[in-house]
Amino acid sequence: METIVFNNEHLGIGNFGHFAVVLAFVSALISAISYAISVNRNVESLKDLGKWMFMIHAAAVVMIFISLFYIIHAHYFEYQYAFQHSSTELPVYYMISCFWEGQEGSFLLWMFWHAVLGLILIRKSGSWHAPVLTVVALAQVVLGSMLLGFQIGDFKIGSSPFILMREHNPESLLIPVLENLGKANYLQVYKDGNGLNPLLQNYWMVIHPPTLFLGFAATIVPFAFAFAGMWTGRYKEWTVPALPWSLVAVLVLGTGIIMGGYWAYESLNFGGYWAWDPVENASLMPWLLMITAAHMLVINKSTGKYPVLTIVLTAFSFFMVLYATFLTRSGVLGNASVHSFTDLGLSGQLLLLLFLFIFLTYALSFKNKLHAWMFFLVCFIPIMVFSLFDLNIKIIYISIIGTIILLGSTVWYIRNLFKRYDTNIETDKLYSREFWMFVGSMVLLLSGFQIIIMTSIPVFNKLFGSSKASAGPDYYNSIQIWFAMAITLLTAIGQYFKYKQSDTKKVLESISNSLLVAIILSVGAVFLFDIWEKKYLFFLVTSLYAITANLHYLFGSLKGKIKIAGGSIAHVGFGLMMVGVLVSSVNKKVISINNSGTSYFSETTAQGKVDEVAKTNNKENLLLVKNKPVQFIDNRLRATFRKVNEVKPNKYFEVKYEVLDEKGQVTDSFVLHPNSQNNPKMGLISNPDTRHFLTRDIFTHITYESSMEEKQEKEFENFKTDTVNIGQSFATGDANRQLTVQKINVIESPETSNKLHLQAEVLINTMGDTFIARPEFISEDKIRFKESVVNKAGVLVVFDRIIPDPKDPKNMLFVITSATRRPILDYIILKAIEFPYINLLWLGTFILIFGFTLSIIQRFKEFGRREAKQSSDV
Amino acid sequence: MKPVHIVILVFISIGLAIGISFYGDTSKYVCFAEADEIAKDKPDMKLHVVTTLSKTKPQIYDPQNDPNYFEFYASDTTGMEKRVIYRNAKPTDLDKTDKVVLIGYSRGDHFEAKDILKKCPSKYEKK
Incomplete structure (x- = not known):
C-alpha cells in the first residue's frame, strides 16, 4: 500500500492527547490495585503509591481535556471530534459544549468529575481513604477504557476522541475532488466542521451538562463508602460519611435536572419543562433512588434500623447511574426518544461496566473469600461472554439466562446482607419517626420503580422480542400524581414524630393543627389558582400541608434555628415546587386558539367530511x-x-x-x-x-x-369586466375586494404624439388594507395593455379601453377587467x-437547594467530629 | 403482624400492580393493517406505528388556509402506505428525517395522528 504524507495535519497534539488517555488508564489501574492491596494487607506504602498514582491520573485527565479543547479551539478538522462537533463559526464559549455533544467527551467529563471527587476524598475521607479510593480508581479504569480506542481483531476497546477524520471515515479520501487535488491535500477540502447542534448553542447548555454529570459522578461516593464499609467490616460507621455525600449527589443531580428543565422551557418548543422523555427519566431514576437512600441513611444513622435497605439503596443509586448511561448511550432507546444517540459500538463495554460493579458489590457480601470469588466468577463470566461475543444463539436464551443470573444473585446478595446484619425489625413503633420515614422511602421507591419499568420498555422489547410502545407524558402524570400526593403528605407529618417513640397526643395535635391551616389556605388557593378537579384538589391540600407543617415545625419545634433546619426548609421548598408544578400544568393553556377574530380565511376540513376526531x-x-x-x-x-x-x-x-x-x-x-x-x-x-x-x-x-x-404563483381566476366612472367602486369576481378607479393619468395624448397612453390609478381595498394598481392602456397602430399585478392583494387589473358614456356623451367610461388569486403574504x-404561577416552581427549587445546602454543611460537620473523636480515641 | 410487615406487603402489591398494569395499559407498536383491526373494536385506543415518510407523494400544508392541517403519506414496516392527517402545524424538521413514529388513531381511509415522534437528525449521526 502506498504511503501518503498528508499535508497540513497537526498530529503532535493528537499523539499527546492519546498518550494522556493511555497514561490516565494505566495510572488509574495501578492506583486501584495498590489501594486494593493496601486495604487487604494493610500496607501503608502501597496506599501512598495509590495516592500518587491517582494524582498522576487526575493530571492526565486534565491533559486529555486540554488537548481536546486545543484541537477544537484551533479548528484542527483533521480530527474527527473537531470535524463532527465544531465549526470555525463557533464562539469560544460554546466550544466547551462540544464536549458533551459527543459520547467520548461525555465520558471524559464524567471521568473529570470522578478525578476531582477523588482528589477531595484523598484529603477529606480520613480513615476511609484507601478503600474508598479503590472504588473511585476502579471506576476510572473502566471509564478510561472507554476512551482507549484500541482495535484488537474484531474487538474495539473504547473510542478515542483523538481519532483522525480520515482514519475514522476512510471514504472521506475517496471523494472525486481529491483525484485532482491529491489525497495528501484533503484538508483543503475539509475546511470546516459540521458545527455544533444549534439546540446546544445556548448558555444553559454550557452549564447544565457539567452539573448533571457532577451529580452522576457524585453518586459513586456514598456507594464507595458502603462498599468500603462491607469490605473493611465497618458495617455501621459507613453511614456517617456517606450521608452528607448522598445529599451532595442529590443536590447536584437535582440542580442539574432542574437546569435541564429550565433549558427546555426557555429554548425548546414543546412547551414545558418536563416531558417524561427517556433521557430525562434516565437522570430522574438515579435521583429518586439517591434521595430515598439519603432518607434511609438518616434513619439508619440515628436509629441503626433498616441497615440492609440502606446499603442496598445506596448501591443501587450508583448502579442506576450506570444503567442510565447504558440506556442513553447504547442506542437501545431507538424509537422511544426524540433524542438520538448513535451507538459507538460500546454497548457491550457499558454493560460490563454495570455488571462489574454489581457483582463485585454482591460478592463482597459473602463472609468466605473463596465463596465470594466463586460467586463473582459464576455470575460475571457468562454476562461478560454475552456482552462481548456474538454467540449465534437466540437472544431469548441469553436474555433468560441473564435475567436468572441477575435476579438470583440479587436475592442471594440481600439474603447475605440479612444474615450479616441479623436485623430485627420487630421493634418498630407506629408512632416513631423512623417508621414514617420508612413508609415515605417506600413511596419514593415505588415512584422510581414505575419510572424505571416504563423507561426500560425498549430494553424489555429487545430482550424478549416484544413490541410494547413507550408511554407518553399523560400516562406518567396520571400515576405519578398519586405518589407525589403521598410523598407530600408524609413530608408534612414525618417530622412531628420523634425517633423510637413519641408522645402520641402531642404529635396528633400538631399534625391536625397544621392540617387545619393547610385546608384554610387551600380554600383561598382554589379560587386563586382556579383548580377544581378532585384529585388536583387533594394534591393541592397535601402540597400546602407539606409547606405549613414544615414551617410550623421549623418555627415551633426548632425555634427557627436555621443551621439544623435544612431538612424542614428543603421540605418547604419541595411543597412549593409541587404547588408550582400542579398549578402551572393543570392550568397551562394554549392561548393562540384559532377560532375567533381572524376570519381571514375560512377553515376547511378535508373532503368536507365531519370526523369525530377532527371535531376535536x-x-x-x-x-x-x-x-x-x-x-x-x-x-x-x-x-x-x-x-x-x-x-x-x-x-x-x-x-x-x-x-x-x-x-x-x-x-x-x-x-x-x-x-x-x-x-x-x-x-x-x-x-x-x-x-x-x-x-x-x-x-x-x-x-x-x-x-x-x-413559492408558486397561482393562476388568476374570477375574471370580471366592469365599465365604470371615476370614483365608482366595484367588487372583484370573488367579491372579496373592492376596486375604485381614482383617476386617470394621461402620459401621452394624440395632441402631442401619434399615440394615446393612459394610466389608471385603481385603489384596491382588501380586508381593510389598501393598495394601488396602475394598469396602462396604450393605443398606437394597435392597442396594447400593461396589466398591473398587486401580489400582496392577489389582484390583477387590466385597463381594457375607454368608451363614451351612452347617457352623457361628453363623459367617458373606463372598462376595467379584474381577476384575483390568493395574496402572497408575509406571515x-x-x-x-x-x-x-410557574414562578412558584422556581422559587420552591431555590428553597429546596438552600435547605439541602444547610443539611450538607451540618452532616459534614458531624462526620468531622466523628473522625476527630476516632483519632483521639486511638 | 407488625406495621412494618403490613407496609411491606402493601408496597409489594402496589409494585406488582404497576408491573402488571404495564402489560395492560400501554399500547403496542403496530402496523397499519393491525391498527385498522384494533380500531374496529377500540376506536379510541392510541396506537403507535413506526413508519417511513413517502417522499414522492405530495404533502398538503397550506398554512394561510389552515395552519392546523397537515396531510402526508407514510408507509409502515410492512410497506403498506397510508394517508396521514396531522391537525397541527407541519413539523418543520420532518423533511430532514425519514423514520417517524406516528401516535394516534386509525380511521379507515387515513391515520389520524395526534403526535409525530421524529428522530432529530443530530450530529451524533454518522454521515
Whole structure:
C-alpha cells in the first residue's frame, strides 16, 4: 500500500492527547490495585503509591481535556471530534459544549468529575481513604477504557476522541475532488466542521451538562463508602460519611435536572419543562433512588434500623447511574426518544461496566473469600461472554439466562446482607419517626420503580422480542400524581414524630393543627389558582400541608434555628415546587386558539367530511399576517407580527403583544422575539421567547413562517369586466375586494404624439388594507395593455379601453377587467401558551437547594467530629 | 403482624400492580393493517406505528388556509402506505428525517395522528 504524507495535519497534539488517555488508564489501574492491596494487607506504602498514582491520573485527565479543547479551539478538522462537533463559526464559549455533544467527551467529563471527587476524598475521607479510593480508581479504569480506542481483531476497546477524520471515515479520501487535488491535500477540502447542534448553542447548555454529570459522578461516593464499609467490616460507621455525600449527589443531580428543565422551557418548543422523555427519566431514576437512600441513611444513622435497605439503596443509586448511561448511550432507546444517540459500538463495554460493579458489590457480601470469588466468577463470566461475543444463539436464551443470573444473585446478595446484619425489625413503633420515614422511602421507591419499568420498555422489547410502545407524558402524570400526593403528605407529618417513640397526643395535635391551616389556605388557593378537579384538589391540600407543617415545625419545634433546619426548609421548598408544578400544568393553556377574530380565511376540513376526531381537532396554531393585529383569549390579548430581524443564522420575529381590558383599552404591552433558524441539516429550529410576569408566563414560539412555503404563483381566476366612472367602486369576481378607479393619468395624448397612453390609478381595498394598481392602456397602430399585478392583494387589473358614456356623451367610461388569486403574504404561524404561577416552581427549587445546602454543611460537620473523636480515641 | 410487615406487603402489591398494569395499559407498536383491526373494536385506543415518510407523494400544508392541517403519506414496516392527517402545524424538521413514529388513531381511509415522534437528525449521526 502506498504511503501518503498528508499535508497540513497537526498530529503532535493528537499523539499527546492519546498518550494522556493511555497514561490516565494505566495510572488509574495501578492506583486501584495498590489501594486494593493496601486495604487487604494493610500496607501503608502501597496506599501512598495509590495516592500518587491517582494524582498522576487526575493530571492526565486534565491533559486529555486540554488537548481536546486545543484541537477544537484551533479548528484542527483533521480530527474527527473537531470535524463532527465544531465549526470555525463557533464562539469560544460554546466550544466547551462540544464536549458533551459527543459520547467520548461525555465520558471524559464524567471521568473529570470522578478525578476531582477523588482528589477531595484523598484529603477529606480520613480513615476511609484507601478503600474508598479503590472504588473511585476502579471506576476510572473502566471509564478510561472507554476512551482507549484500541482495535484488537474484531474487538474495539473504547473510542478515542483523538481519532483522525480520515482514519475514522476512510471514504472521506475517496471523494472525486481529491483525484485532482491529491489525497495528501484533503484538508483543503475539509475546511470546516459540521458545527455544533444549534439546540446546544445556548448558555444553559454550557452549564447544565457539567452539573448533571457532577451529580452522576457524585453518586459513586456514598456507594464507595458502603462498599468500603462491607469490605473493611465497618458495617455501621459507613453511614456517617456517606450521608452528607448522598445529599451532595442529590443536590447536584437535582440542580442539574432542574437546569435541564429550565433549558427546555426557555429554548425548546414543546412547551414545558418536563416531558417524561427517556433521557430525562434516565437522570430522574438515579435521583429518586439517591434521595430515598439519603432518607434511609438518616434513619439508619440515628436509629441503626433498616441497615440492609440502606446499603442496598445506596448501591443501587450508583448502579442506576450506570444503567442510565447504558440506556442513553447504547442506542437501545431507538424509537422511544426524540433524542438520538448513535451507538459507538460500546454497548457491550457499558454493560460490563454495570455488571462489574454489581457483582463485585454482591460478592463482597459473602463472609468466605473463596465463596465470594466463586460467586463473582459464576455470575460475571457468562454476562461478560454475552456482552462481548456474538454467540449465534437466540437472544431469548441469553436474555433468560441473564435475567436468572441477575435476579438470583440479587436475592442471594440481600439474603447475605440479612444474615450479616441479623436485623430485627420487630421493634418498630407506629408512632416513631423512623417508621414514617420508612413508609415515605417506600413511596419514593415505588415512584422510581414505575419510572424505571416504563423507561426500560425498549430494553424489555429487545430482550424478549416484544413490541410494547413507550408511554407518553399523560400516562406518567396520571400515576405519578398519586405518589407525589403521598410523598407530600408524609413530608408534612414525618417530622412531628420523634425517633423510637413519641408522645402520641402531642404529635396528633400538631399534625391536625397544621392540617387545619393547610385546608384554610387551600380554600383561598382554589379560587386563586382556579383548580377544581378532585384529585388536583387533594394534591393541592397535601402540597400546602407539606409547606405549613414544615414551617410550623421549623418555627415551633426548632425555634427557627436555621443551621439544623435544612431538612424542614428543603421540605418547604419541595411543597412549593409541587404547588408550582400542579398549578402551572393543570392550568397551562394554549392561548393562540384559532377560532375567533381572524376570519381571514375560512377553515376547511378535508373532503368536507365531519370526523369525530377532527371535531376535536387542534386549533393551537395561529396565522399572524404581517402588521395585522389578531385578538385572542376573549379579546383580552392582541398580537401583531411586525417585522423580521435577520441576524445570521437566526431570524427574529418581532411580535408585539397588547393586554386589553374589558373595554378594549390597552393596559400593558410588550414585545417578544421568538426566533428561528433554518438549519440545512435539521430544518427549522425554533426558539421560543417568553414574557415572565410575577403570576404567569406567556410563552411564544414560531411553528412555521412564510419563507418556508414553496413559492408558486397561482393562476388568476374570477375574471370580471366592469365599465365604470371615476370614483365608482366595484367588487372583484370573488367579491372579496373592492376596486375604485381614482383617476386617470394621461402620459401621452394624440395632441402631442401619434399615440394615446393612459394610466389608471385603481385603489384596491382588501380586508381593510389598501393598495394601488396602475394598469396602462396604450393605443398606437394597435392597442396594447400593461396589466398591473398587486401580489400582496392577489389582484390583477387590466385597463381594457375607454368608451363614451351612452347617457352623457361628453363623459367617458373606463372598462376595467379584474381577476384575483390568493395574496402572497408575509406571515408567521405562532403558538402561544400561558403558564400560570410557574414562578412558584422556581422559587420552591431555590428553597429546596438552600435547605439541602444547610443539611450538607451540618452532616459534614458531624462526620468531622466523628473522625476527630476516632483519632483521639486511638 | 407488625406495621412494618403490613407496609411491606402493601408496597409489594402496589409494585406488582404497576408491573402488571404495564402489560395492560400501554399500547403496542403496530402496523397499519393491525391498527385498522384494533380500531374496529377500540376506536379510541392510541396506537403507535413506526413508519417511513413517502417522499414522492405530495404533502398538503397550506398554512394561510389552515395552519392546523397537515396531510402526508407514510408507509409502515410492512410497506403498506397510508394517508396521514396531522391537525397541527407541519413539523418543520420532518423533511430532514425519514423514520417517524406516528401516535394516534386509525380511521379507515387515513391515520389520524395526534403526535409525530421524529428522530432529530443530530450530529451524533454518522454521515
